[in-house]
Amino acid sequence: xxxxxxxxxxxxxxxxxxxxxxxxxxxxxxxxxxxxxxxxxxxxxxxxxxxxxxxxxxxxxxxxxxxxxxxxxxxxxxxxxxxxxxxxxxxxxxxxxxxxxxxxxxxxxxxxxxxxxxxxxxxxxxxxxxxxxxxxxxxxxxxxxxxxxxxxxxxxxxxxxxxxxxxxxxxxxxxxxxxxxxxxxxxxxxxxxxxxxxxxxxxxxxxxxxxxxxxxxxxxxxxxxxxxxxxxxxxxxxxxxxxxxxxxxxxxxxxxxxxxxxxxxxxxxxxxxxxxxxxxxxxxxxxxxxxxxxxxxx
Numbered sequence: 001x002x003x004x005x006x007x008x009x010x011x012x013x014x015x016x017x018x019x020x021x022x023x024x025x026x027x028x029x030x031x032x033x034x035x036x037x038x039x040x041x042x043x044x045x046x047x048x049x050x051x052x053x054x055x056x057x058x059x060x061x062x063x064x065x066x067x068x069x070x071x072x073x074x075x076x077x078x079x080x081x082x083x084x085x086x087x088x089x090x091x092x093x094x095x096x097x098x099x100x101x102x103x104x105x106x107x108x109x110x111x112x113x114x115x116x117x118x119x120x121x122x123x124x125x126x127x128x129x130x131x132x133x134x135x136x137x138x139x140x141x142x143x144x145x146x147x148x149x150x151x152x153x154x155x156x157x158x159x160x161x162x163x164x165x166x167x168x169x170x171x172x173x174x175x176x177x178x179x180x181x182x183x184x185x186x187x188x189x190x191x192x193x194x195x196x197x198x199x200x201x202x203x204x205x206x207x208x209x210x211x212x213x214x215x216x217x218x219x220x221x222x223x224x225x226x227x228x229x230x231x232x233x234x235x236x237x238x239x240x241x242x243x244x245x246x247x248x249x250x251x252x253x254x255x256x257x258x259x260x261x262x263x264x265x266x267x268x269x270x271x272x273x274x275x276x277x278x279x280x281x282x283x284x285x286x287x288x289x290x291x292x293x294x295x296x297x298x
Contacts (some may be wrong), residue, residue, distance in 0.1 A: 001068050003027040005173065005185070008061040018051035021086060025172045027064055027093065030189040032172050049082035059178060060125060062185070064093040082287065096121075096130045096141050098171055098184035104135040105164065111139065112200050115162075118151030122179040125152065130186070136167045138190075139198055154200065161199055168192035170255065223273060 006021040024040045025032040048067050050057075067084040099121060103110045111131065122197030128141040139162050143155040169191045171184040 001066055001086070003064055003066050003093075005032050005064055005095065006048070006174075008057060008059055008176065009051075012055075012057050013061045017053065018049055019053040019057055020045075020047040021050050021065060022047050022174075023186065024174050027187075030187060031169075032095070032185060032187045034170065035144055038260065042082070047082060048084040048086055060176075060231050062095070062097075062126060064090040064095075064136040066090060076267070077091075093126055094188045095125050096186050096190075097125055097129045097133050097189055098138070098186055100132045100134070100184070101271065103133055105133050105137045105139075107133075108198060109199065115142070115154045115200050116202065118149070118153040120150070121152055122181060123176065123183060132167065133186070134298055138165050138167050138192070139163070141188075161197055161201070163194045164196040164198055165190065165192040165194050229250070 003026065004021070004023050005025040005027055008019050009022050010019065013221055023035055023046050025034050027033070035046075036040055043248045048065070049122070050065070051174050065086045065121045066088045068087050069083060070085050099119075101111065101114060101119070103114070107112075115131075123172045125144055126144075128143050130138045130140040132138055142162055147153055167184055171186050175186070176183050202271045211278050
């Protein structure tokens with residue numbers, strides 16, 4: 001028995017009980033290991049048979065499967081054959097699909113805009129995704145959903161704080177003829193360490209975080225306690241450097257939209273209270289550039 005990672009390329013025919021799964025990689029030690037010369041290892045055509053297959057199976061389905069080598073007499077000489085047969089789908093194993101974007105990591109503004117406003121992709125994502133910049137950085141993972149306009153956007157239930165890491169692992173490549181593009185996959189056990197974060201929060205999310213911090217410090221009475229309570233429930237814990245940048249961005253927004261007294265109180269809170277410790281923040285700027293607050297999209 002072995003575990004493979006594969007995709008169903010063709011729809012199941014109404015009068016047939018089986019489908020074939022194209023082998024993209026083998027799963028070993030929590031990693032996807034691409035199979036060289038798959039047709040030799042998985043005759044014929046680098047596929048394994050899934051029989052009986054679920055009735056609701058569809059072309060484009062990606063997943064993990066345990067497969068078993070069959071006795072030679074079970075498949076030799078038959079017009080439809082496979083040396084291996086699927087015994088079980090492993091739904092508990094996860095993967096990431098890697099989606100290339102035409103931006104470098106320095107183009108943070110464009111990446112944030114893309115994530116917030118949506119991008120076009122011919123495939124249907126059935127997993128969390130990683131964005132691959134053109135200078136080989138991975139951004140994510142994140143969940144995406146499709147809008148009515150058929151664009152893929154980051155799931156609004158996420159806090160939109162994305163990890164940034166150098167691509168230090170091999171990607172499994174698959175030429176998907178059904179959608180006409182090359183697709184890339186990787187195990188969820190990412191080998192590269194996190195180097196930074198990309199904060200894709202909207203102004204609304206940033207203000208929620210600011211109000212929550214104000215509530216914790218008990219500095220403001222002018223804002224409705226009920227409003228603060230409702231907003232604070234939507235705020236998640238964040239790494240220190242991101243907390244700093246969101247607060248500074250909130251101060252900018254308060255300057256624009258809130259009474260001057262509230263801004264002054266919040267500035268005083270940041271400068272004097274335990275809601276921050278600037279000296280302990282080792283990576284406030286993004287890759288040595290300007291403070292990342294500059295890259296937020298209004």
